[in-house]
Amino acid sequence: MNASPLPSRDHTGRKVLVVGNVFGRELGEDYYMIMPKLLHGFIRLGCNLHVFNDREVARGSTPFLSTGPGRRAANRKLIETARNFRPDLLLMGHCEIIENATLETLRQENPGLRIAFRNVDTLTDAANRGRLLRRADSVDAIFVTTAAPIHGVAPDRRAKVYFMPNPVDPAIDIGRAFAHSDQDFDLFFAVSPGGDARVQFLQQALERLPALKADIRGLPGSPPLRGAAFLEAMNNARMGFNMSRPDNVYLYASDRMSQLLGNGLLTFVSRSTGFQDLFSEDQIAFFDGLEELVDKLDHFARQDARRRSVAEAGWRAAHSMFASHRVAKYILERSFAQPPSESYPWPTENTEPAADLPPQESSIA
Secondary structure, X not given: OOOOOOOOOOOOOOEEEEEOOOOOOOOOOOOOOHHHHHHHHHXXXXXXXXXEOHHHHHHHOOOOOOOOOOHHHHHHHHHHHHHHHOOOEEEEOOOOOOOHHHHHHHHHHOOOOEEEEEEOOOOOOHHHHHHHHHHOOOOOXXXXXXXXXXXXXXXXXXXXXXXXXXXXXXXXXXOOHHHOOOOOEEEEEEOOOOOOHHHHHHHHHHHOOOOOOEEEEOEOOEOOOOHHHHHXXXXXXXXXXXXXXXXXXXXXXXXXXXXXXXXXXXXXEEHHHOHHHOOOOOOOEEEOHHHHHHHHHHHHHHOHHHHXXXXXXXXXXXXXXXXXXXXXXXXXXXXXXXXXXXXOOOOOXXXXXXXXXXXXXXXXX
């Protein structure tokens, strides 16, 4: 399960320029999400880190405070930033404002530069696969949070495609839900406003467990939370329900799963995700379908000592396997086409695309 790290390379002083919507108008609401955790990880490796928020630069470059009119200025200012900073790696998030022509200019001015693109949305969405294809000849590496070969990037394109797990960070994921039993709720689940089939599925289970108290965020009367209030609500529950959309693509999960595990909640995950290849039954509450979900929710709600034991084991595994500095180191190694410095527990090789998407057989039944 948890591989022992081998001696790693020294990345001290390596310059990383992160481009994306970080530290912008969200005013701290997103401080626990993926990119801030990666920033922490790079810093822990000793990297010299700089952030370029393309959206904020575009808005601030015109009197209209609009990204559209500021696109050209943002691209020009990224080039100026790279001239000043001279990065070794440029790591892109969802920065649609930045043009591929700008990336080519950066390469011409810095021939040793490596460029990586990080995409954490579901690859079953055709529009999102299009975002990967747009960058496939302009970047060296693409990192996706899906291990199934459904990205659509052909082997003859410039970019190599790699799986990356959602990181966990000890300075952000500070909850220890396994350490106590005085939370107000048995179960926590956060979903986009309006709900969907996942909420209906969970509610079917809860109808059969009337004594179980659940905090489902995103429903009418229980609005979604952001920032510290979100993590406080999460840590006010003993267990967490994780079901991404979709829930049947190999090793795909939203960052909610790493947040639940990282804060020590006993986390319920469908076996259709394949995460049992990384975690054991003593670390995560895996289930197949409604009946097993109901049985396990009831069991762990009644057996608190067992709940705490499994939750702590999952917390330790997640903080070890998905540690932000470990994921950041992996991104550096793959971006520079270096062999892995340790036996990472997740798939690490470039994946060639499958001919078709996998059948959509959801665990919701």
